Amino acid sequence: MRSRTSLLLVSILVVASIAATVPMAAADTHASACSFPVSETDATGETVTVEERPERIVVLQPSAAQTVWELGAQGRVVGAPVAPYTDYLKGIDEKQNVLNLDEFSVNREAVVELDADIVLAPNIVPNETVEQLRGANQTVFKFGVGTSLEFIADKTELTGRLIGSCEEAANVNEAYWDRIESARAATEGGDAPRVLHYTDNFTAGSGTFIDEIIAAAGGENVAAKNGIEGYGRVNDEAVVRWNPEVILVADDGPGVPETAAFESTFAVRNEQVVVVDGNYLSQPGPRIAIAIEELATALSDATLESDDAAETDAIDDRTSTPTPMASAPEDQTGFGVLSALVALTALGLFARRR
Known part of the structure; x- marks a missing residue:
């Protein structure tokens, strides 16, 4: 048993002494440079100029809303x-x-009627909507x-510059x-526990939040380790x-499905299913840090398969002669080639919450 929960709690109490030096240095620089007019180039290649500190703000999707709320600017959101x-x-x-x-x-008509000083659009908003x-x-x-x-930290700092909340952005990033x-x-x-993220037959591999x-x-993403990139379907063979x-x-x-494949896993057999707020997991905003903190707490107290093996070996040494293990099967990922349709379906599952 890796029981490091107490260390995590102590670490949280003294977080002021564990600042991330490089990101915060950048944030401090921008905090002192927050002024208007401000011009920034966005993802469409457009140079957007905000003449004055916005008093009427529109946010089009959840991640932008979360960021503005974290900056304490929700009172200016219309x-x-x-x-x-x-x-x-x-x-x-x-x-x-x-x-x-x-x-x-x-709803483009609703946005236009609000006549905001600035409209913040996460990347999931189509360029066509932005242009309209x-x-x-x-x-x-x-x-x-x-x-x-x-x-996420860069986006928080950029949002702060655009809406005139630079000092707040620096504090949020800290x-x-x-x-x-x-x-x-x-x-x-x-040792890093083997972790599988699972949602409705999909998992997340490398290149994902x-x-x-x-x-x-402090975990090891088993999907990424086995070559999965982005989001992909997971089948029983891979789970086992x-x-x-x-x-x-x-x-x-x-x-977690109540199937033989999942019930055979070390995680389910040892009741190590970690449940985290889905909004924090799927929305690329500052509260992702809370999801990390909650998962770290669970992982710090998780039992690993190697721990069980060590205990079993100790008992076997005293009571019996170990039985040789059969040869392991050849390496198979359990994933087929994902079609474009499946990829789009996977993106759709996560896009709605961005």
Whole structure:
């Protein structure tokens, strides 16, 4: 048993002394340079100029809303995505909803009627929507796409510059990196548990925020280790062969299936299924640090297969002669080649919450 929970709690209490030096140096520089007008080039290649500190802000998708709320600027927000996956943001139900009935696509007419000083559009918003809003004389900034923890910090700092909350952005990033570094410190030095992220027959491989979350929390992403890139379907063969020691699921998802394949895993047999807020897992915003912290707490106290093997070997040495193991089967990933349709389906599962 790796019981490092107490170390994690101590680390959290002293996070002020574990700041991430390089990212915070950049944030401090921009904090002192926050002024208007400000011009930034967005993901569409457009140079967007904000003449004055915005007093009317519209956020088009959850990650932008989360970031603005973390910056304490929700009082200036006049339009936001009002949906089940943003109801954790206090007061968002009082804002004008900018989504259509599908709770995903943007209601352009509603945005135009709000006549905001700036419209913040995460990368999931189509360029066509951005251009249509600009054609209606709206100042729209579209963020780029990224899959790293640094990307989130950079986006927070950029959002702060655009809305005139630079000092707040620096503070949010400081707390963000402190949480991540304390989680890393608490799980440092031990063996990394094999972790499988699972949601409705899909898993997350390399090049995803989930992969970054697992690594930062001290785990090993079994999907990434076995060559999965992005999001892909996972079948029973892969689950059995990978035999995760911990399974990570979202609190609003279907959970772990009650199948023979999953029930045979070390994770399920040892009741090591970690449930984390799905909004924090899927929305690339500052609260990803909370997901990392929660996962690190679970991993720091997880039993590993090697621990069980060591205990079994000790008993066998005293009571019996070990039986030779059969040869392991040849390496097989359990994944077929994903078609474009499957890839698009996977993206759709996660895009709705971005």
